[in-house]
Amino acid sequence: MSTSANDLTIGIDIGGTSVRAAVVDGHGSMLDTLRAATPPTAAALEHCLDRLVAELRDRWAVQAVGLAIAGFLSPDCRTVRFAPHLAWREAAVPAEMSARVGLPVFAEHDANSAALAELHFGAAARGHNTLVLALGTGIGAGMLMGGQIYRGSFGVAPELGHVVVIPEGRPCSCGKRGCLERYCSGTGLVDTVIELLAQSESGHSVLAAESAADPGSLTGRRVAAAAAEGDPIAVAAFASLAHWLGQGMAMIADVFDPDLIVIAGGLGTASGLYLDEAREHYASMVTGAGHRQLARIRPTQLGESAGVIGAAQVARMGLAAGSEPAAALARTAQ
Ligand SMILES: [Zn+2]
Structure with a gap:
């Protein structure tokens, strides 16, 4: 047909x-x-x-x-x-x-569907070997090799959200500890805020009173809005996310050597809060930095509709x- x-x-x-x-x-x-x-x-x-x-x-x-x-x-x-x-x-x-x-x-x-949408209509249009990382409740990953979905041998690749970045780090629903998605998803971002609030004199953060009154009010979206207004805890949480995202992308680049990485999902639309910093960490962490071409890193063009x-x-x-x-x-x- x-x-x-x-x-x-x-x-x-x-x-x-x-x-x-x-x-x-x-x-x-x-x-x-x-x-x-x-x-x-x-x-x-x-x-x-x-x-x-x-x-x-x-x-x-x-x-x-x-x-x-x-x-x-x-x-x-x-x-x-x-x-x-x-x-x-x-x-x-x-x-x-x-x-x-x-x-x-x-x-x-x-995640493969989102990758195909970005390939045909969005930020991956000019990518050849493209990785789409969707930062939402967890992390979804889709990989396009030569414009085709890469599934691995048994259909499960690439589960990049469950690559361990911090040994003995936060427990993950997959059974391991320290997975990338426990630090770079919307849920991971909220956990970072909770940790920072517990560690610091948090009276200067609007998130302290909000989360004390209603713990459910702390969402990735709310943290992004607070960071955009300069809230220090929210800004620090995004700095942490940028660090681990940069490190995660460098690990991924060492394995796949993509020419393009698209950051999608709910947090993809808030990329102005962390993407420049993540790019810098990525460039400094990738093996052979300074002697290899680096992947372009772009935010989604389709947002949560991908x-x-x-x-x-x-x-x-x-x-x-x-x-x-x-x-x-x-x-x-x-
Ligand atoms: Zn995991």
Whole structure:
């Protein structure tokens, strides 16, 4: 099947807390969006997805659906093996949903979806070997080698959020300690603020009173807003994030030698608070500094919409590759 820029697909970004759906055209523009809280059971989640598709199909003529899923997928993207925040286990999610809604359905890892969106419509457009690091609740990573998704041998690469930067550091949900995402995600940023507040005379930080009154009010977004206003604890927390992000990118560059690193996710849109400093740390930490070309490091152009736009692009690419869902994506895994 061939597709034109006028053909519309639905992208659905399924995260641990919310589900975002959009009708997207071939230029990566979102024409219509919906959002729902992520239901806790597989049956309720599937019902929610079907309802979002039905509502969007009432308003638009769409050709296919793409799902961006925060979890482990089989290399051919036909099976969701495990998702830490979703109920699916070894589930043939795209085929089952396709049978229910009567449209081709394709699935992809959420960070890979975001990477594809940045490649086709955003900050990765001129990258060759590109790494997309999504700094959100955790850290998602997508790697494009020569413009193709790199999955590794068994479909799980690259789990860069769980590279250890501080031995015996903060415990991580993966079972290890000191993982990169415990210092450079939105959650890690909040933990740094809490540590700094406990260590210092924090009366001069607005975050001290706020977190004492309501600990849940401390979010990555709130810390970013406080840092933008010059709050000293928030600024110090971002300096720490910049340090570890720079070190993490240097480790990654020593392994992959990318030409472009795109910083995406919720914190990607606040990159003015830390990216210059992270770049300096990266340049000083990378092996052979001064005698090798360094990757360009850029913030996202699509912000938190990258996952949903990328999911719609996965559907478009799947349609273009043939009528059998996941065929295009399976090829890149071989
Ligand atoms: Zn970890």
